[in-house]
Amino acid sequence: MGVGIHVEHLNAWYGSTHTLQDINLHIPANRATALIGPSGCGKSTFVRCLNRMHETNPIARATGTVKMGDVDIYSDASPVEIRRRVGMVFQRPNPFPTMSIYDNVASGLKLNGFRNRAILDEVVERSLKQAALWEEVKDDLKKKSGASLSGGQQQRMCIARALAVDPEVLLMDEPASALDPVSTSKIEDLIFQLKSQYTIVIVTHNMQQAARVAENTGFFLNGKMVEFDKTDKIFTRPSDKRTEDYITGRFG
Amino acid sequence: MDFNTRTMRLNTMRRTMTNYFVSGLAILSTVLVVAPLVAILAYLLYKGASSLNFDFFTKVPAPVGEQGGGMANSIVGSGIILALASSLGIPVGIAAGVYLAEFGRGKMLANAVRFTADVLNGVPSIVMGIAIYSLVVMQQKHFSAFAGGVALAIMMVPTITRTTEEMLATVPHAIREAALGLGVPKWRTVLSVSLRTASPGIITGCMLAFARVAGETAPLLFTAFGNQFWSLKLNEPIGALPLQIYVYAISPYDEWHRLAWAGALVLIVMIMVSVTLVRIFANRGVLKGSS
Numbered sequence: 004m005g006v007g008i009h010v011e012h013l014n015a016w017y018g019s020t021h022t023l024q025d026i027n028l029h030i031p032a033n034r035a036t037a038l039i040g041p042s043g044c045g046k047s048t049f050v051r052c053l054n055r056m057h058e059t060n061p062i063a064r065a066t067g068t069v070k071m072g073d074v075d076i077y078s079d080a081s082p083v084e085i086r087r088r089v090g091m092v093f094q095r096p097n098p099f100p101t102m103s104i105y106d107n108v109a110s111g112l113k114l115n116g117f118r119n120r121a122i123l124d125e126v127v128e129r130s131l132k133q134a135a136l137w138e139e140v141k142d143d144l145k146k147k148s149g150a151s152l153s154g155g156q157q158q159r160m161c162i163a164r165a166l167a168v169d170p171e172v173l174l175m176d177e178p179a180s181a182l183d184p185v186s187t188s189k190i191e192d193l194i195f196q197l198k199s200q201y202t203i204v205i206v207t208h209n210m211q212q213a214a215r216v217a218e219n220t221g222f223f224l225n226g227k228m229v230e231f232d233k234t235d236k237i238f239t240r241p242s243d244k245r246t247e248d249y250i251t252g253r254f255g
Numbered sequence: 256m257d258f259n260t261r262t263m264r265l266n267t268m269r270r271t272m273t274n275y276f277v278s279g280l281a282i283l284s285t286v287l288v289v290a291p292l293v294a295i296l297a298y299l300l301y302k303g304a305s306s307l308n309f310d311f312f313t314k315v316p317a318p319v320g321e322q323g324g325g326m327a328n329s330i331v332g333s334g335i336i337l338a339l340a341s342s343l344g345i346p347v348g349i350a351a352g353v354y355l356a357e358f359g360r361g362k363m364l365a366n367a368v369r370f371t372a373d374v375l376n377g378v379p380s381i382v383m384g385i386a387i388y389s390l391v392v393m394q395q396k397h398f399s400a401f402a403g404g405v406a407l408a409i410m411m412v413p414t415i416t417r418t419t420e421e422m423l424a425t426v427p428h429a430i431r432e433a434a435l436g437l438g439v440p441k442w443r444t445v446l447s448v449s450l451r452t453a454s455p456g457i458i459t460g461c462m463l464a465f466a467r468v469a470g471e472t473a474p475l476l477f478t479a480f481g482n483q484f485w486s487l488k489l490n491e492p493i494g495a496l497p498l499q500i501y502v503y504a505i506s507p508y509d510e511w512h513r514l515a516w517a518g519a520l521v522l523i524v525m526i527m528v529s530v531t532l533v534r535i536f537a538n539r540g541v542l543k544g545s546s
Binding site: 059084090091098101110161 | 360361427429430432433434435436437438439440443444447448451452454
C-alpha cells in the first residue's frame with residue numbers, strides 16, 4: 004500500500020542556484036498527484052528530492068524535512084533504503100541495454116542480491132502484468148534485450164522494473180513526454196489502475212494529462228509552489244492569478 | 256519546380272562525382288591500412304612456414320652447431336609472462352579507469368592519475384625495462400619471469416585505464432540513474448551496470464594493450480632475460496618468443512635466421528588467435544537487439 008508524503012520547508016540548490024524555495028506540501032496516499040509548471044520551474048528537482056536522487060549530483064544539496072509515513076527520509080534512512088521504497092520512472096525510457104527483458108524487470112531485486120528463481124519469475128510476471136506489457140513480451144522474456152522494444156514498450160518495462168521492488172511511492176518524471184499518443188494513453192490508463200495501490204507523483208507538461216489522471220495538482224513557478232489543490236479546482240477556479248495565466252496559456 | 260534545368264543537371268553530376276571521389280578515397284585508405292598486415296603475414300609465411308615442424312613446438316633450442324631444435328620453452332615462456340602481465344595489468348588498469356570515470360570526476364587526484372597514465376604511455380619500452388631492472392631485478396638479485404611480467408603489466412596499464420575511462424564515459428547517465436533509482440548501491444551500479452554496458456569497448460582496450468606488449472622485446476631484455484632451457488618458474492629467467500627471435504635474428508647462422516622467421520610467424524599467429532578467441536568469447540550471450 005502507498006503512504007502519504009509530508010514535505011516541510013524543502014529547499015534545494017544546484018551549486019549556487021536556489022532551485023526549490025521553501026516547499027510545503029502534503030501528498031495523500033493512494034492517489035495520483037500531478038505537478039505542472041513551465042520548464043525549469045523545479046518540479047523535476049522536487050520529485051528527485053523525494054527519493055534522494057537529487058543528491059547524486061555532486062554540486063546539489065537539499066534542506067528541510069520530507070516524511071514518508073513516519074520516516075523522515077533525510078535523517079532516518081540511507082538513500083539506498085529510500086530508493087527501494089520509492090520507485091522512479093524517468094522522462095526517457097532507460098532500459099539496461101545489456102540485459103534481457105526479464106533481467107531488466109528483475110534488476111532491482113537481482114542487483115540487490117536476491118537470487119530465488121521461483122520468486123523472481125513470479126515477480127517479473129506480476130510486474131509486467133501490472134504494467135500491461137506481459138502479453139506483448141511473454142515469449143521473448145529472456146531472448147530479447149530490453150533495448151529492442153519500442154519506446155512505449157520500453158517505458159512500460161521501466162514501470163514494471165520500478166514496480167518489481169514493490170515500492171510504496173511511484174515517482175514519474177514526465178513519463179510520456181517522449182512517447183506517441185497511443186503509448187501515452189496506455190501509460191495514463193496504467194497510472195489510473197496503479198494509483199489504488201501506490202502513491203503516485205507525476206510531473207507533466209501536458210495539462211490535459213494532469214486533468215485526466217490526478218486527483219490533486221500542484222503548480223510550480225520559478226522554484227516556488229504557487230498553488231496546490233484538487234485538480235478540477237486548479238483547472239477551473241484557480242485561486243492564484245499566475246496559475247490561471249499558465250493554464251490558460253498566457254505564458255510557459 | 257523544374258528538376259531538369261541545366262544547372263540542376265550539373266549539380267547532380269557534381270554531387271555524383273564527389274560521392275564517387277570520397278568513396279574511392281575511403282576504399283583506398285582501407286586498402287592502405289590492411290595492406291601492411293597482409294604483406295607482413297605473407298612475408299612471414301613465405302620465410303618462416305618452411306621451418307615450422309613438430310620439433311619447433313616441442314623442443315628447446317639446439318646448441319650452436321647442432322641441427323634442429325625448437326622454441327617450445329619460449330612459446331610457453333611468452334605465455335607465462337603474458338598471463339602474468341595480464342592478470343596484474345588488466346585489473347589495475349580497469350580499476351584505475353573506473354576511478355577516473357565514476358569517482359574522480361573533477362578531483363585533483365584524478366587529473367594527476369590521468370596525466371601520469373598519458374606520460375606512462377609515452378615512456379619508451381627500453382626505459383621501462385631499465386626501470387624494472389633496478390626496481391625488481393636488483394632487489395631480487397636475479398632475472399625472473401616475474402620481473403618480465405611486471406614490466407609488461409605496467410606497459411599495459413595506461414592504455415587499459417584510458418580506454419576504460421573513455422568507454423565508461425559513453426555509458427548514458429540515464430542508465431546509472433535507473434539503477435540508483437532502484438536502490439542499487441553505487442558500487443553495485445558501477446560493477447553490474449556501467450562496467451557491463453561498457454564491456455565490449457573495455458575488452459577491445461585490453462586486447463590492444465595485450466597485443467602491443469606481446470611483441471615487446473626491450474622491456475624483457477633486462478627482466479625476463481631469456482633462457483635456452485625449460486623453465487616454468489616465476490623466479491628464474493625465462494624464455495620469451497620476442498627475445499628468442501632477437502637472439503636468433505642477430506646471430507650469424509642461416510639455420511637460426513630461418514628459426515627466427517618461424518618464431519615471428521608463430522608470435523603473430525598467437526596474438527591473432529588469442530585476440531579472436533577473446534572476441535568470440537565476449538560476443539557470446541549478447542542478446543538480440545541490444546545496442
